Amino acid sequence: MSLRRNILDLRKRKDEVRKGGGDEAIGKQAAMGKLTARERILAIVDEGSFHEYDMFVEHAGTDFDMGNKVLAGDGVVIGTGTIYESPVCLFAQDFTVAGGSLGLSHARKITKIMDHALKMRVPLIGINDSGGARIQEGVNSLAGYGEIFFRNTLSSGVIPQISVILGPCAGGAVYSPALTDFVFVVENISKMFITGPAVIKSVLGEDISMEALGGARVHAEITGNAHFFALSEKECFEQIKTLITYIPWNNTQKAKTFPVREPKSKYKIQNIVPADARLPYDIREIIKSITDGSEFFEIMELFAANIVIGFGRMNGETIGFVANQPKVLAGVLDCDSSDKAARFIRYCNAFNIPIITLEDMPGYLPGVDQEHAGVIRHGAKILYAYSEATVPKITVIIRKAYGGGYIAMNSRHLRADFVFAWPTAEIAVMGPEGAANIVFRKEISEAEDPDAMRQQKIQEYKDKFANPYVAAAKGYIDEVIEPQETRKILLHALRISASKDVQGPSKKHGLPPF
Amino acid sequence: MAEQEKTQIIIVHSAKYQTTYNKKYENRKVWAEPNFNHINSYIPGTVIDILVKEGQKVASGQSILILEAMKMLNDIKMPFKGKIVKVYVEIGQKIPKNFLMIEIEPLD
Numbered sequence: 001m002s003l004r005r006n007i008l009d010l011r012k013r014k015d016e017v018r019k020g021g022g023d024e025a026i027g028k029q030a031a032m033g034k035l036t037a038r039e040r041i042l043a044i045v046d047e048g049s050f051h052e053y054d055m056f057v058e059h060a061g062t063d064f065d066m067g068n069k070v071l072a073g074d075g076v077v078i079g080t081g082t083i084y085e086s087p088v089c090l091f092a093q094d095f096t097v098a099g100g101s102l103g104l105s106h107a108r109k110i111t112k113i114m115d116h117a118l119k120m121r122v123p124l125i126g127i128n129d130s131g132g133a134r135i136q137e138g139v140n141s142l143a144g145y146g147e148i149f150f151r152n153t154l155s156s157g158v159i160p161q162i163s164v165i166l167g168p169c170a171g172g173a174v175y176s177p178a179l180t181d182f183v184f185v186v187e188n189i190s191k192m193f194i195t196g197p198a199v200i201k202s203v204l205g206e207d208i209s210m211e212a213l214g215g216a217r218v219h220a221e222i223t224g225n226a227h228f229f230a231l232s233e234k235e236c237f238e239q240i241k242t243l244i245t246y247i248p249w250n251n252t253q254k255a256k257t258f259p260v261r262e263p264k265s266k267y268k269i270q271n272i273v274p275a276d277a278r279l280p281y282d283i284r285e286i287i288k289s290i291t292d293g294s295e296f297f298e299i300m301e302l303f304a305a306n307i308v309i310g311f312g313r314m315n316g317e318t319i320g321f322v323a324n325q326p327k328v329l330a331g332v333l334d335c336d337s338s339d340k341a342a343r344f345i346r347y348c349n350a351f352n353i354p355i356i357t358l359e360d361m362p363g364y365l366p367g368v369d370q371e372h373a374g375v376i377r378h379g380a381k382i383l384y385a386y387s388e389a390t391v392p393k394i395t396v397i398i399r400k401a402y403g404g405g406y407i408a409m410n411s412r413h414l415r416a417d418f419v420f421a422w423p424t425a426e427i428a429v430m431g432p433e434g435a436a437n438i439v440f441r442k443e444i445s446e447a448e449d450p451d452a453m454r455q456q457k458i459q460e461y462k463d464k465f466a467n468p469y470v471a472a473a474k475g476y477i478d479e480v481i482e483p484q485e486t487r488k489i490l491l492h493a494l495r496i497s498a499s500k501d502v503q504g505p506s507k508k509h510g511l512p513p514f
Numbered sequence: 515m516a517e518q519e520k521t522q523i524i525i526v527h528s529a530k531y532q533t534t535y536n537k538k539y540e541n542r543k544v545w546a547e548p549n550f551n552h553i554n555s556y557i558p559g560t561v562i563d564i565l566v567k568e569g570q571k572v573a574s575g576q577s578i579l580i581l582e583a584m585k586m587l588n589d590i591k592m593p594f595k596g597k598i599v600k601v602y603v604e605i606g607q608k609i610p611k612n613f614l615m616i617e618i619e620p621l622d
Contacts, residue, residue: 203584204558205608222538280521280533305536329539330524330531336538362526368545402527434527 017055017072021096029096034166034189035233037077037092040127043237045081045088052079054112060104064136071097074105078113083244089117092127095167099131102173107144114151121250123160125240128177129167145172152179157350159250162240165190166233178225181347182243185216185226186236192219221302224336229302242297246311246318247351254352255318261293263487270483277399277426280326283308286358286398287321290314290487296321299344304336309344315491320348323358324409333405334365335378342381345389354392354494357410360399362431377513379408384512386414390504392497396486397421397468397477402430412476417500418493421468421477432462553590553616559583561607561615570598571621579615596620
C-alpha cells in the first residue's frame, strides 16, 4: 500500500505545479484573452501526445528574499509532443508565474529542450509570454538569454525553429524570436519591442501605446519581424499546425508528401492576366491555379505585399513560391520585398524545398527614400540567395521581366534549372516607354509632333523587344509555353529535378550583404 | 477581376502601372534639400543649456547648445562662422529627432 501513497504524493506534487501562479493569476490571464502555458501547448499538439519535463525544477534566486519563494516550474513549461504525428519539442513561458520572468533555472529548462530538439533533429516551438529578465537574478538572467540566442543560431538551418509571441516579449528577449525561422503574432496579445513606451516617453517625450509601438499588426505589416498574423490564439495554433505539414523535420529530410489533387476548376489560368502589361491582377490567383487543390499557404502576407511568398504543393510535394505581385506597387522590387524574398529563398534551400518563381515586375522602385534606405544592399540579398540556392529552381516569366529585376528573379544567369515564359512575356532592359525615350531621344525631340513620334517609337520598340523570343533566341529561356500548360510543365520540370545535385566551392560560410 | 479596388499609379521607366499602394509607401518621407542654416537635433533628447543669444555673432566650431541624449551630453557646435537668427528651444525642453533648435545665417 505504500506504493499507492507514493503515487498519490506524486500526483499532488504535479497538480501543485500545474496550478502555475494560482487561480487569481490564471483569471487575469484569461481576462486578457490568453490561455495558460499548458493550455496553449495542448491546443497545438496531438491529443494525448504531450509529455512535460522538469516540472519540479526550482528557481535559482537567493537575493532579495527570493530564497523563500516558490515558483512553479520556474515559470516555463517544456516538453515533447507530436503535431499530425510529427515530433516536436516545445517550451511555453508561464506568465502567471512571476510574470514569466527569465531566471537561470527558467533559461536552463529552455536550453535543455533546445538541445534536445537539435540532438533529435526535430522542430522547436517556443511560446513567449514573459515580462523579461528576472531582475532579482541579475546577470544570471542575461547569461540565460545569451545561452538561448547561441542555441538559436546553432540550430538555424538544421531544425525548423518557430516562435509564438503570446504576450509581452520585450528587451533582449526579442532576439530569440528574431533569430528563428517563423514568428507568429496575435492581435491585441503580442507585444514586442526593445524599449517600451514608458521609457520612450520619459527619455524622448514620445507618447505611444504598446500596441502602436510593437503590437501584432506593427510587426506583421511594418517591421517584417512577424511571419504570421492571427486574430485569436486559436487561429494562430491552426496556422502553426498547417506550417508543420509543409516543412521537414530537419535539413536532411524532405517535407511529408500528400496525395496529389488537381487545382480547383474555378481558377482558370488563361483568364487571370490582363494582356496590357500596365494593368494589375492578383498573382496569388496564378499560384492557386497551379498548386495541388489550389492551396497556397502565404507567409508574411501583410509585409512588403509587392512580393508574395509561401508554400503550396505540387505532385504532393512542398514547393516554395516567390512571385511578384502586380496588384501592389506594380510588383516592383524594393528594400523590404528583397529582404522578404531573400530570407524565404534561403529557408527553402536550407530545408530542401524546391523554389518556383513567378515573374511579372517592371524593375526596382524609384525614389530617394529607397536609394537612401539602401536598396543596393538589400536588393543584393535576393541575387545572393538565388545564386547560392542548390534546390531545384524554376522560373515562369508571365509578363514583365525588365532590367536588374529580370536578373534577380531567378534568371538563367543565376543558375535557374528551368526558365519558362508565357507568350505575353516581355524580357528587356526596360519597358518600351522608357527605352523609346532614351533610344529615340533625338527623333522624338526633333519631330514636329513629339508625342505622336514617341508613341510610334514606343510601338516600334515594343514590336521588336517586348516579347520572349529575343531571350529565347539566346537560350536564356528554355521554352515559351501556353499559360494553360503551366502546371503540367512545372510538374515535369520538378520530376526531372528531383535528384538534382550541385556542389559549390567549399567555404566556411558565404558573406551575404546583411 | 471581380472586385474593382481603388487603383493608384506607379511610374517605372516612364511606364504608368495601375496598382495599389501599401501603407509604408503612402507614408514614405519625401526628400527635401537640407537647409544648412537650420541646426536640427540629430538625436532625441533634452536641451540642457543654450550658450548663445539671438543676434550674437559666433565663430565656427564654438559650442552653441548642450543636448542630453542617451545619458550623454552632446556639444552642438557652430558649423561655420555666423550669426544666431533665432533660438527655437528652451532649457529643459524635451525634443524629438530632427527638431529645429537654432536658426543661423553665415557671415563672411
